Amino acid sequence: MASAMLAPGDAIGILGGGQLGRMIALAAARLGFRCHVYAPEPESPAFDVAARHTVAAYDNELALRQFAASVACVTFEFENVPAATLETLAARAPVRPGAKALSICQDRVLEKRLARELGARTADFATVDSLAELKLRIGQIGAPAILKTRRFGYDGKGQAVLRRQEDAERAWDSVKGASSIIESFVPFEREISVVAARALDGAVKTFAVTENEHREQILRRSVAPAAIHPSTAREALAIAARLGAALDYVGVFAVEFFVGAEGGSEMLYVNEIAPRVHNSGHWTLDGADTSQFEQHVRAIAGLPLGSTAMRGMGVEMVNLIGADVLRWPDILAEPGAQLHLYGKGEARPGRKMGHVTRILRD
Ligand code: AMP
Numbered sequence: 556m557a558s559a560m561l562a563p564g565d566a567i568g569i570l571g572g573g574q575l576g577r578m579i580a581l582a583a584a585r586l587g588f589r590c591h592v593y594a595p596e597p598e599s600p601a602f603d604v605a606a607r608h609t610v611a612a613y614d615n616e617l618a619l620r621q622f623a624a625s626v627a628c629v630t631f632e633f634e635n636v637p638a639a640t641l642e643t644l645a646a647r648a649p650v651r652p653g654a655k656a657l658s659i660c661q662d663r664v665l666e667k668r669l670a671r672e673l674g675a676r677t678a679d680f681a682t683v684d685s686l687a688e689l690k691l692r693i694g695q696i697g698a699p700a701i702l703k704t705r706r707f708g709y710d711g712k713g714q715a716v717l718r719r720q721e722d723a724e725r726a727w728d729s730v731k732g733a734s735s736i737i738e739s740f741v742p743f744e745r746e747i748s749v750v751a752a753r754a755l756d757g758a759v760k761t762f763a764v765t766e767n768e769h770r771e772q773i774l775r776r777s778v779a780p781a782a783i784h785p786s787t788a789r790e791a792l793a794i795a796a797r798l799g800a801a802l803d804y805v806g807v808f809a810v811e812f813f814v815g816a817e818g819g820s821e822m823l824y825v826n827e828i829a830p831r832v833h834n835s836g837h838w839t840l841d842g843a844d845t846s847q848f849e850q851h852v853r854a855i856a857g858l859p860l861g862s863t864a865m866r867g868m869g870v871e872m873v874n875l876i877g878a879d880v881l882r883w884p885d886i887l888a889e890p891g892a893q894l895h896l897y898g899k900g901e902a903r904p905g906r907k908m909g910h911v912t913r914i915l916r917d
Contacts, residue, residue, distance in 0.1 A: 560857035563587030568626035572599025574897040575632035582848035623647035660830040670825035743813035750836035807851035809833030842870030869915035880908035
């Protein structure tokens, strides 16, 4: 597919102007591409590092058309791209990953169904569209369970835990009547993720499995490789590759798993698929031969994927959330620590301001 290949100097469109868009733009610039970032917020961190930007709403037809006409391909840094936005863009430029991947990954029910069709395990789940249905399903699935909105959830937003059946009303109120999914509670030992890339020709490369620690539902720290059995790691990588192929995926994506322990052996449960570069892959900026951001650019540009080999024996990535970022002078003074700041203004609580990676040499 030579015609699908971009060449240095071509422009790449990025929908979304947060830190993920910023790091995609930086990686693209290194390979000689120019980026045009489209986002509604005038103070978007990605604007600072892009050749061009557009401040406009995601439903601004005219701005979207002009944006698509100015680039050789479009990608995005967040999964909640409205279907109409995607349609407008896809009529004018290749959009990678495409509509199929996005529509499935935007919906927790569809992505769990797909995982199961491919032979992977997930929590037990059922769709919930009314309080009566929730009461019925919690009876079937059993407590504890988690109610989540099918769409538009992130960092634990749009979720409620049901510790017992009587919590149904409170949980239903908290999702505000949105179409939802109820999931059985997985008593996991650890949370892991696989960051993978699929090229235009279908080739897949995966980074080492990453172990993730959350605090108040926000990723706090990732470590690679995850402390899991090699056969569990192989299974996680294989599931990610199967999901990538089933989604006709082009670009980088992440698959989040729970690792449970039953009868002494590790059991993998697919939790969700993120159709984009992922916070748990930030360690690759310093800890792998190719970063997830460069890998994404390579994939969407139709170029060969890069080596995903890890540098050193292991890598840690710690998010700098809110006031954590004030420690930046100490981090800069620490030998071996790599500081990445996103150029955001105010260090509000819960806001991802940057991250630091540390490579374990021995
Ligand atoms: P999610 O938005 O699906 O990534 O969920 C946010 C966090 O809630 C996860 O990282 C888990 O720590 C927890 N969680 C979500 N779903 C489940 C589940 N079915 N069982 C146990 N914990 C869960």
